[in-house]
Amino acid sequence: MDTIFALASPQGKAGVAVIRVSGPLALDAGAQLCGGEMPARRACLRNLRDESGEHLDEALVLSFSAPNSFTGENTVEFQTHGSTAVISAVLESLSRIDGLRMAQPGEFTRRALENGNLDLAQVEGLADLIDAETEAQRKQAQVILAGGLGKLAEIWRANLIRAASLIEVTIDFADEEVPVDVTPEVTALLTEVQAGLEKETDGIKIAERIRNGFEVAIVGAPNVGKSTLLNALAGREAALTSEYAGTTRDIIEVRMDLAGLPVTLLDTAGLRETEDHVEGLGIALARKRAEEADLRVFLAEDEEILDVDMRPGDICLRPKADQRDDRENAISGQSGYGIDRLVDHVTVVLQNRSAQAGIATRARHRDAMLSALRSLKEAQGILQQGPEFYDIAAEEMRSAIRALEMLVGRIGVENLLDEIFSSFCLGK
Numbered sequence: 001m002d003t004i005f006a007l008a009s010p011q012g013k014a015g016v017a018v019i020r021v022s023g024p025l026a027l028d029a030g031a032q033l034c035g036g037e038m039p040a041r042r043a044c045l046r047n048l049r050d051e052s053g054e055h056l057d058e059a060l061v062l063s064f065s066a067p068n069s070f071t072g073e074n075t076v077e078f079q080t081h082g083s084t085a086v087i088s089a090v091l092e093s094l095s096r097i098d099g100l101r102m103a104q105p106g107e108f109t110r111r112a113l114e115n116g117n118l119d120l121a122q123v124e125g126l127a128d129l130i131d132a133e134t135e136a137q138r139k140q141a142q143v144i145l146a147g148g149l150g151k152l153a154e155i156w157r158a159n160l161i162r163a164a165s166l167i168e169v170t171i172d173f174a175d176e177e178v179p180v181d182v183t184p185e186v187t188a189l190l191t192e193v194q195a196g197l198e199k200e201t202d203g204i205k206i207a208e209r210i211r212n213g214f215e216v217a218i219v220g221a222p223n224v225g226k227s228t229l230l231n232a233l234a235g236r237e238a239a240l241t242s243e244y245a246g247t248t249r250d251i252i253e254v255r256m257d258l259a260g261l262p263v264t265l266l267d268t269a270g271l272r273e274t275e276d277h278v279e280g281l282g283i284a285l286a287r288k289r290a291e292e293a294d295l296r297v298f299l300a301e302d303e304e305i306l307d308v309d310m311r312p313g314d315i316c317l318r319p320k321a322d323q324r325d326d327r328e329n330a331i332s333g334q335s336g337y338g339i340d341r342l343v344d345h346v347t348v349v350l351q352n353r354s355a356q357a358g359i360a361t362r363a364r365h366r367d368a369m370l371s372a373l374r375s376l377k378e379a380q381g382i383l384q385q386g387p388e389f390y391d392i393a394a395e396e397m398r399s400a401i402r403a404l405e406m407l408v409g410r411i412g413v414e415n416l417l418d419e420i421f422s423s424f425c426l427g428k
Helices: 024-032 084-095 105-113 120-131 135-145 148-172 184-213 226-234 275-291 337-356 363-383 385-408 414-421
Strands: 003-007 014-022 043-049 055-064 075-084 100-102 214-220 254-256 263-265 295-299 316-317
Touching: 003 024, 003 084, 003 105, 014 024, 014 084, 014 105, 024 055, 024 075, 024 084, 055 084, 055 254, 075 084, 084 100, 084 105, 105 120, 120 135, 120 148, 135 148, 135 184, 135 263, 148 184, 148 363, 148 385, 184 263, 184 275, 184 337, 184 363, 214 275, 214 337, 226 254, 226 263, 226 295, 226 337, 254 337, 295 337, 363 385
Parallel strands: 003 100, 214 263, 214 295, 295 316
Antiparallel strands: 003 014, 014 075, 043 055, 055 075, 254 263
């Protein structure tokens, strides 16, 4: 396998830059830059020099011998000063060493997967951790990176292997008297795995929302203050406002962090009948996005009817509290009245929903677990038909096992790897 190197810290000027080298020649490359000998200790301060002996920088050099490294290979990291000139000089010196090449995006992490240091779910957790913008996203990614989903999958897989082996023993001794009826134990194992899979699949939608962000749509008739409210919540002029109805014709989106949860606020076109073709398109889009949103904030009078139905958890407030004598259940983006109560209300609703999130976060996870569930249900139905069908039940169990192995990347995911790792930077 080639020895690869790359800048592992962000591009640009910084106090410290980290340059990573991994592969069979990593320790030799480190020795060349350190003057012919790698430090005996894992971390040591050294002067880095190129092949001609020219001083490049003074750096903290860390060495990791296989398999005790992130990639599972011999690895060296140089913590240099973070100027672009120093980084370029060190990278250029590494490129002139025979057997070394620049890493491709995600190649360090891919090697960690191939060497068994990470499973595929952990790789995805690492990607999510790098992209995390809120506290909830960080915590969710850390659970997956720590192997939470892989541990669950391994427990399920072990139970299914046990169940399948019990059934196959029965098949092997079909012509003899088997001393123990294995059906109760097999059924109990399958029921336990099915319950775990159903719990996780039920929580995937919420987990995906934590990863990608909840959507909260502001819905109402034209000129009730939706854009003004959005601007007040965003703390900036995100949406154009005017006294003329129908000003908003497209969806305005503002990203926010509410108590650690990622939330996208949507300002939608005012709902009304119109002969204006462009405004009509905006209203149709508003209805569609409002239906798809996780939560809707309706600005409407008590008796007002809008053609978007309320769902449990939706919030309905009276608009323009600054123009009312009776401000009960009213809000105003203009004066700020009721803004804090609305933010608290939205936060509580979304936090309650987040408590139902599972560990799995991606459509790929859902598809693998649903495939395993289908096979399990088939297996349980077939078991009830009697011993003559046990071989078919065993095959369904093996199908469920394969689906769980796909979940953690053991089999059948080669076509996904290039897409997954292309989202990583060179240093990962």
